[in-house]
Amino acid sequence: MRNIGIRQLALALTVMTVLPLMAVLGWSVITTGRLDQQRVGEQFSVTTHTxxxxxxxxxxxxxxxxxxxxxxxxxxxxxxxxxxxxxxxxxxxxxxxxxxxxxxxxxxxxxxxxxxxxxxxxxxxxxxxxxxxxxxxxxxxxxxxxxxxxxxxxxxxxxxxxxxxxxxxxxxxxxxxxxxxxxxxxxxxxxxxxxxxxxxxxxxxxxxxxxxxxxxxxxxxxxxxxxxxxxxxxxxxxxxxxxxxxxxxxxxxxxxxxxxxxxxxxxxxxxxxxxxxxRLFGPVRALMSSNFVLALWLAAGLVILSMAVMRMALVRPLGRLSRYAKAMARGEAPRHVPDVSKVREISDLASTLDALFADLAERETQRNRAEEALQRALAGMERTVAARTAELADAHEAARLRARDLERGRNRERIAGRMTDLIQSCASVDEAMDVLARMMPSLSNGDRGRAFLHRPGQAALEPAALWGKPLLPGHSITEDDCWSLRLGHAHVSRAEGTMPICRHLDGVPGRHLCVPLIAHGEILGMITLERDAVDDRSDWAEDEIAALDRVALSIANVKLRETLRGMTIRDPLTGLYNRRFADETLAREVAEARRDGRPLAAVMADIDHFKRFNDAHGHEAGDRVLRMTARVMADHFRRSDMVCRYGGEEFLILMPGATAADAVARADAFRRALAGTVEDGGDAALGPVTISLGVAVFPETVNEDARLIAAADAALYVAKHAGRNRVMLDGQVQPADMLTG
CATH class of the missing domain: 3.30.450.20 (PAS domain)
Known part of the structure; x- marks a missing residue:
């Protein structure tokens, strides 16, 4: 709009004024024509309907x-x-x-x-x-x-x-x-x-x-x-x-x-x-065309008339006034503005032009001063806003981190509580290790790790569970290899820190947290967590270590409970189950056999001439014979079979799912293996040792489950009186090994 003259502006205003009128006239003509066509069509439709x-x-x-x-x-x-x-x-x-x-x-x-x-x-x-x-x-x-x-x-x-x-x-x-x-x-x-x-x-x-x-x-x-x-x-x-x-x-x-x-x-x-x-629409179309031409002529006349009026009243006076203002700006004209028009508004404009030029210089000076002051004020405000914005951003980030840490802490407490409940409900440490491996990724917020346990009869700690893909190798470690086991509390190892690094973590990159499993002063195991060295998280917080301590304590309780239960159901001399456990298990196995319709075999075994051997060689040699017999039993019967020391030199083997032929075959294989075993040690070698066995199977040889042990004991009695060192099946009159070939 800067380079448009007053003539072009007048023309544009005229066109902008007339064009809407032309559009309204055209729309009226077209709409009237369409309505006339619609009316003719409706009349034609009425004719057809009539x-x-x-x-x-x-x-x-x-x-x-x-x-x-x-x-x-x-x-x-x-x-x-x-x-x-x-x-x-x-x-x-x-x-x-x-x-x-x-x-x-x-x-x-x-x-x-x-x-x-x-x-x-x-x-x-x-x-x-x-x-x-x-x-x-x-x-x-x-x-x-x-x-x-x-x-x-x-x-x-x-x-x-x-x-x-x-x-x-x-x-x-x-x-x-x-x-x-x-x-x-x-x-x-x-x-x-x-x-x-x-x-x-x-x-x-x-x-x-x-x-x-x-x-x-x-x-x-x-x-x-x-x-x-x-x-x-x-x-x-x-x-x-x-x-x-x-x-x-x-x-x-x-x-x-x-x-x-x-x-x-x-x-x-x-x-x-x-x-x-x-013929149908011709008159209507002709009328519409004539109306359209008339509207065009009317619009053209309005344009011409408007241009003439604007030229006389506006274009010429404003043109003269514009030329005089330019001359005044160049200093080529006096300050007095001549009378250029009889129109009141243009005359007022010319009369105020002198005052405008007079105030222009002063106003320009004041404006420059005000702009300088405003720029200084804005610069100060921007610095203040930037500082406050940075403070608010830092406060917001700190609040967000605190809220995140609080939420993680609450979530960690919930997970730790759930893990503790589950681990406390486990029947064995192995079952607790499975729960630990499944839930530790959630509790440790994605940290990798391993768990180590003391196994019976072993001095070192053995790997028992892992989660994620830990870089720590799964080999055995000793108590001296880990500072947490020495100190009795959690220990963090990192290459860039001042604290010593555990020996079992030598060469393993990243940061590590070791938490010991201790119950009543006895070291039961240890949990190790891993984080990458480039992980932006800080070291483990106190609440994270506390949650791990809760889990470690629950595992220690399970380990202690398992140890105590083992002491109540295991024979301390042979390591086999004792008679108390046999009595508890027999009722359960008989009920399951009756429910599932599968057989249950019972084998009663008694070492031949054990009293004579004990009297001749002493009680220590007798204990060695009992341990050797238990070891051979553990090697020759299935993991699903329950081997118990029933009392003295008597043993009971429960074999779920075994038929009479299966039970006799396994019992006879054990008898042969024991007879061929000689153990060196002590003052003299032990062996060979023979044993007599009686077999009864529910419901194959015994219809009443209450008589299963009595029937096996009766078959053992028959084996003893038949010459010992043999297997007898309940109800048979000759040794079972002869029946099986």
């Missing part, structure tokens, strides 16, 4: 006429003037092509128009498709269109049977509506170039009246929607279908056609009225 209604009325009138004739009896059966009276009635009502009466066979006995006989045979309507249905009808039947027999013109038959007093049909009376006469009558009331056409539901031409050949509604585009088989749909509500610009046939002018379907019973006809598009 014609369709007239056809419906003709059909209803024919039905009423036929019903009245049928109710009046059988006309014309014996009346020689019947044909003349029917002909006079058809003459008075040209819409009817014919009226007729037939007998029960369909032979015409009376008609308004003579119907020529074919091959000398009497004319009969019995072959017509509507005859049989018409004879059964109780109301006037309107059949589909047919060519008339009298003159071949398309007709619409309306028939009804004539019944006697007993209600039996004796004849048929009917009238045929002349469809050609109907369309000609409709066309006579319309302009000369109007076409009226009737089609069947299948789209076949029935009749046509008009100056042009009948158009095919199914053969051009656009066309009305069709039903199955290409048939035009029947609109029972009399809805008219407008089709604009539908060519009647090739090389004919464009025409507008309106369609409406007339339904009567199961039949229907489609009525179409077509008219030349130029």
């Amino acid at each position: 014609a369709a209604q007239e056809l419906r009325q003709r059909i209803d009138a024919a039905r009423q006429l036929i019903a009245a004739m049928a109710a009046g009896g059988v006309p014309g059966m014996n009346d020689p003037d019947c044909d003349a009276r029917f002909a006079q009635l058809v003459h008075l009502r040209p819409i009817y092509n014919n009226m007729f009466v037939t007998d029960l066979s369909g032979r015409i006995v009376c008609s308004a128009r003579p119907i020529p006989a074919a091959d000398g045979q009497p004319v009969s309507l019995g072959a017509r498709p509507y005859f049989a249905a018409g004879m059964r009808a109780t109301d006037p039947l309107v059949a589909g269109w047919l060519p008339g027999l009298a003159n071949g013109r398309p007709i619409l038959p309306v028939v009804m049977p004539v019944r006697d007093a007993q209600g039996r049909p004796v004849a048929m009376v009917g009238a045929s509506i002349d469809l050609l006469a109907f369309v000609q009558g409709i066309r006579a009331e319309l302009p000369a170039d109007t076409g009226v056409t009737l089609w069947s539901p299948e789209g076949a031409l029935v009749t046509h009246a008009g100056p042009l050949p009948p158009p095919d509604p199914n053969g051009t585009e656009p066309h009305p929607p069709t039903g199955a088989g290409g048939a035009l749909p029947a609109f029972d509500t009399g809805f008219a279908i407008p089709i604009l610009s539908l060519p009647a046939v090739q090389d004919l002018p464009e025409r507008v056609m309106m369609l409406e379907t007339v339904s009567f019973g199961d039949e229907a006809l489609t009525l179409g009225i077509s008219m030349d598009e130029a």
Whole structure:
């Protein structure tokens, strides 16, 4: 807008003023034309609907006429003037092509128009498709269109049977509506170039009246929607279908056609009225064009008038004032501004221009001073805002970190509590290690790690569980290898720190936390966590170590409980289960065998001549024999079998799922292995040692589960009296090893 002159501005203002007016005028002209076209189309639609209604009325009138004739009896059966009276009635009502009466066979006995006989045979309507249905009808039947027999013109038959007093049909009376006469009558009331056409539901031409050949509604585009088989749909509500610009046939002018379907019973006809598009919409379009041209002339006149007024009152005075102001700015003109216009506003502008130039220099100076002061103030405010923003950001970050740490702490407490509950519920340390491996990633916030435990009979700590992919190798460590085991509390090892690094972590990158597992002053194991050296997290916080201490204490409790339970169910000399555990387990195994329908074998074993051996070699040698026998038993029976020291030199083996043959075979294999075992140690070698065994199987040899141990003991008694060093099956009279080959 900087380089636009006053002339261009005046022109732009004029155009901006006139253009909306032109748009309104154009929109009004176009809208009025469209409304006129819509009104003409609606009138044309009403014409089509009126014609369709007239056809419906003709059909209803024919039905009423036929019903009245049928109710009046059988006309014309014996009346020689019947044909003349029917002909006079058809003459008075040209819409009817014919009226007729037939007998029960369909032979015409009376008609308004003579119907020529074919091959000398009497004319009969019995072959017509509507005859049989018409004879059964109780109301006037309107059949589909047919060519008339009298003159071949398309007709619409309306028939009804004539019944006697007993209600039996004796004849048929009917009238045929002349469809050609109907369309000609409709066309006579319309302009000369109007076409009226009737089609069947299948789209076949029935009749046509008009100056042009009948158009095919199914053969051009656009066309009305069709039903199955290409048939035009029947609109029972009399809805008219407008089709604009539908060519009647090739090389004919464009025409507008309106369609409406007339339904009567199961039949229907489609009525179409077509008219030349130029004749229908031409006057409306001509009026719209003339209105549009008039609007253009009016807009052009307004533009010219506006430009002239603005030039005289605005453009010239402002141009002179602009030139004088430029000269004053260059110092080429005096301070006095001459009178350039009689317009009050422009004159006031010229009179105030002097004061404006006078104040301009002073205002410029004040503005520069104010801008300098404002810049200084803004710079100070920016520094203050930046400092406060940094403080707020630091405070927000600190609050976020505190909230995160608090949430992590609460979550860690929940996980630690859950882990403690689960570990306290474990039946063994191995089960507790499985819980530890599954839940430590959640508790340690993604840290890797391993757990080490003291195993019975071992001095070193062995790997028992791991989570993640720890870099620490899974080898054994001693108590001296870890500072946490020496100190009795958690210890953090890192390469860059001042604290010593555990020996078992030499060469392992990253930071490590070791937490000991201690119960009653006894070291039971240790947990190690790993973090990468590049991890942005700090070392483990006190609450994290406290949570690990809780878990470590729960594992120590499980270990202690397992140790105490082992002391109550294990024989201290042989390490086998004791009789108390055997009695507890027997009831459970018998119940499971009865529930699952599987066998349960019991083997009672007794070392041969143990008392003699004990008396000859002493109690220490006897204890060695018992330990050797227990070791051989542990090697030859399954892990699922329960081996117990039942008392003295007696042993009990429970074998779930073993049949009699399986139990005898395993017992005999153990007997042979023990007889071939010689142990060196002490003052003299021990061996060979023989043993006698009795086998009973529920429910194979014993039906009552309460007698299982007694039956096995009885079989052992038989083995002893049969010569010892053998296996006897309950109920057998010879050694079981002989039975098994």
